[in-house]
Amino acid sequence: MFKKLIIDFAFYLQTSKSYQARKHFYENLLNNNKYRYKKYLDILMISLIFISVAVLIREVKHPIHDYLFYFNSYVISIVFLIEYLFRFWIHSSVSKIIVERAEHDSFLAHEVNLYKAFKKIVIVKLSYIFSLTAIIDILAVMPFFHELRLLRLFILFRVFKLFRYANSFQTLASVLASKKFEFFTLGIFASVVIFVSSVLIYVMEANNPASPVKTMFEAVYWSIVTISTVGYGDVVPITHEGRVVALVVIIAGIAVLAFTTSLVVSAFTEKIDEIKEIKTIEDITKLKNVYLICGYEDLAQDVAKKLKKHGSSIIVLDSDLQKISTAKNDGFTALQYDPGETESYKKLHLSMEKQVKAILCLHENDVANVYTALTVRSLSKEVHILSLLMENSNRKKLEYAGINKLIYPQELIGLITKELVGQPVAFEVVHELRSESSNVNITEILITQRILETYALVSELNNKDFRVVLLGVYKKNREHFYFNAMGETLLEAGDFLLVIGYKVFIKEFEQYLHTRIHDE
Amino acid sequence: MSDTTALIFGYNNYSIEMLKNVEHEYDKVKIYSLYEKDLKTEGYSIGHFDLSDNWQEMEDDIDIKKSVAFCVLEEMDKNVFLVISLRSTYENLSIIAVASHKEDANKLLMAGANKVIPLVETTADIITNMLENPISNDILHEILYEKSALKIAQIKIGKESHFKDEELSSIDWSHYNGIIVLSIMHKDMKSEFIYSSKAKRHVVQEDDVLVVVGFDQDIKDFEKRIGSNRYVNWNHWGW
The missing domain is CATH 3.30.70.1450 (Regulator of K+ conductance, C-terminal domain)
Structure with a gap:
């Protein structure tokens, strides 16, 4: 009966959407660095740690207020305890282990053995309790028992909690961990040298009344101070034999120091690209309205630079390292990922629908563009894809791959030539309007509710005062462009004004429209 | 229209697109290729030219004063050479050239082209406008x-x-x-x-x-x- 209740409850928790959602929320909040609210918890915890240490330092020589004392001993400790319990909870799922065991035993037509499930739960939970980070967490709660003076020093363990909240510490730890074997070897070597030299110096000096080395502890202290090349000078050998030992330890110390330095440097050198990549991906997850440029050849370089001038966020993907370094030199976020692989987009942790404005397949090769487009389409049916078309015979293939807009430069050149031959001045004017480098531009101004509150009619806009030509009004709801719109045309929210003028005057005009009160 | 012959130098995708778009504007359109293998291409009447200053054969066929030259050779160095060669021979000929980059465009202008279409920059402008100012x-x-x-x-x-x-x-x-x-x-x-x-x-x-x-x-x-x-x-x- 009791067993059945436990199993039913475990199934209930496993299938409960609200329970799982809550658990997922706390998992994100405590462990997921990409979760947007985690940074607030991190800041809160780091602040509590520093307050705690500041109080400890202050109370060494000065009396502190009671409320500060209670805040430090109780409030902070309770916050840390709650955090510890939450971490204990989310570390592993008890209900999942029971459900898995129940399903396993039922499948084999056995009676459900809850003992095995509980055994696994205990092992899993104990593995958490005895993990280094959990030990630090529980020691940080100890100052709660402040009556025991020694336990108050456990406040210092709170500082170690910083490792959890500051990403750079974690990066440092991961870098050093990559050289675990080398550091282990070095540690063994240093330990052997310290042990042997301590015993030797003790044997050589301890019986000499003039020697400061009288105990084994002093011998070990001398060895460590010497091997680390610190050499305080408070404990020094005075016998010839002791000095010979000192010479060996000094030489060994230089070797240990040099080896340690080179290990740290090489660990960072090897990991620097990886660290940068992690940082880049972290930054990417925060971006909005991103243009993802696949392939960084000549045209892509120019497009990226022009889009950047518009203030757009750009990410460049290319499998060619040289092109990626060119993109980085041009000031773009660039990653050496193959745009034709699904994994590349997964690594970016980008939401195609929410964050990506368009994917630009700008390889000067139709095969690569089709491959990239199909990869993107397999991940998102919605995202807008624009692609370069190099051979007109491949047009259908690219359209079939799900590309929304194809750019065929040869066709553009044909059209441009036609216009150039027929109406060169008019062409030049339109080309200037489109060109990024020109001072006179055509711009779309969105009519917002705020603008509408002051300007309801086209005649009220006063664009001529700003030396701005109003080419017309685009009504988005009707998808129609009203050229040279009449003065009495009613403006609506969502409409676009198409204006032509000098950039600076258009900007002034736009600011004027957004200012609610104007001097008459 | 005073120019009645379009002379397209270079046989490639660009020249075909140009031909399609300008053939109604001129009485005659002539395509010239540097390579003899292109002369046999079906569907187009293609003449041969080389980068020497011997334009006599071409002059026999058309009135150079009423012509516009479109220089669309894919090898940019040859395109520049072609423009300078045409300009040194025909001072008043109208020359439109296609360049891949702005750098080449400047060279073509210096060589005497009246108008140069920088391919990469123009396409990039169009893509940027398409994305940023779609309306x-x-x-x-x-x-x-x-x-x-x-x-x-x-x-x-x-x-x-x-x-x-x-x-x-x-x-x-x-x-x-x-x-x-x-x-x-x-x-x-x-x-x-x-x-x-x-x-x-x-x-x-x-x-x-x-x-x-x-x-x-x-x-x-x-x-x-x-x-x-x-x-x-x-x-x-x-x-």
Whole structure:
């Protein structure tokens, strides 16, 4: 009966959407660095740690207020305890282990053995309790028992909690961990040298009344101070034999120091690209309205630079390292990922629908563009894809791959030539309007509710005062462009004004429209 | 139209697209290739040329004074050489060249091309506009390239035009409903935006060119009212 209740409850928790959602929320909040609210918890915890240490330092020589004392001993400790319990909870799922065991035993037509499930739960939970980070967490709660003076020093363990909240510490730890074997070897070597030299110096000096080395502890202290090349000078050998030992330890110390330095440097050198990549991906997850440029050849370089001038966020993907370094030199976020692989987009942790404005397949090769487009389409049916078309015979293939807009430069050149031959001045004017480098531009101004509150009619806009030509009004709801719109045309929210003028005057005009009160 | 022969140098995708778009504008269109293998291509009549200064064979076939040359060789160094070769032989020939980059475009201009289309920059501008200003891009595209009722036209101020000798700033354009004047072009200045300080002080003279946007009928009415005609010669680049 009791067993059945436990199993039913475990199934209930496993299938409960609200329970799982809550658990997922706390998992994100405590462990997921990409979760947007985690940074607030991190800041809160780091602040509590520093307050705690500041109080400890202050109370060494000065009396502190009671409320500060209670805040430090109780409030902070309770916050840390709650955090510890939450971490204990989310570390592993008890209900999942029971459900898995129940399903396993039922499948084999056995009676459900809850003992095995509980055994696994205990092992899993104990593995958490005895993990280094959990030990630090529980020691940080100890100052709660402040009556025991020694336990108050456990406040210092709170500082170690910083490792959890500051990403750079974690990066440092991961870098050093990559050289675990080398550091282990070095540690063994240093330990052997310290042990042997301590015993030797003790044997050589301890019986000499003039020697400061009288105990084994002093011998070990001398060895460590010497091997680390610190050499305080408070404990020094005075016998010839002791000095010979000192010479060996000094030489060994230089070797240990040099080896340690080179290990740290090489660990960072090897990991620097990886660290940068992690940082880049972290930054990417925060971006909005991103243009993802696949392939960084000549045209892509120019497009990226022009889009950047518009203030757009750009990410460049290319499998060619040289092109990626060119993109980085041009000031773009660039990653050496193959745009034709699904994994590349997964690594970016980008939401195609929410964050990506368009994917630009700008390889000067139709095969690569089709491959990239199909990869993107397999991940998102919605995202807008624009692609370069190099051979007109491949047009259908690219359209079939799900590309929304194809750019065929040869066709553009044909059209441009036609216009150039027929109406060169008019062409030049339109080309200037489109060109990024020109001072006179055509711009779309969105009519917002705020603008509408002051300007309801086209005649009220006063664009001529700003030396701005109003080419017309685009009504988005009707998808129609009203050229040279009449003065009495009613403006609506969502409409676009198409204006032509000098950039600076258009900007002034736009600011004027957004200012609610104007001097008459 | 004074130019009646289009000479397209280079046989490639660009020249085919050019041919499609300009063949109705000229009496004759000739394609020339550097490579003899292209001469056998079905569907097109392709002539051969080399980069020596011997243009006699070509001259026999066409009137060079009434021709426009389109230089679209894919190898940019050869394209520059072709332009300089044509310019050194025919001082008044109108030459339009395609360049891959701005750097090549400058070389082609220095070599004597009247107009250069920098391929990468132009395509990049179009892509950027398509993405960042989709509405204006569609409308400009429609005005320029599609058969839309809305047109862009260049109107030359004639002897009889009543705008002649008037200061541009004193003209009230609102009298000409349905028309938006974008810019003016004078012999000694580039196309100037209508609200630029230079254009505002400008006194309209004979042969000035106005660039206007409007519906076809409104443009025709405008032409009638101001006593000027639509202007379709592109030789102003020689100015």
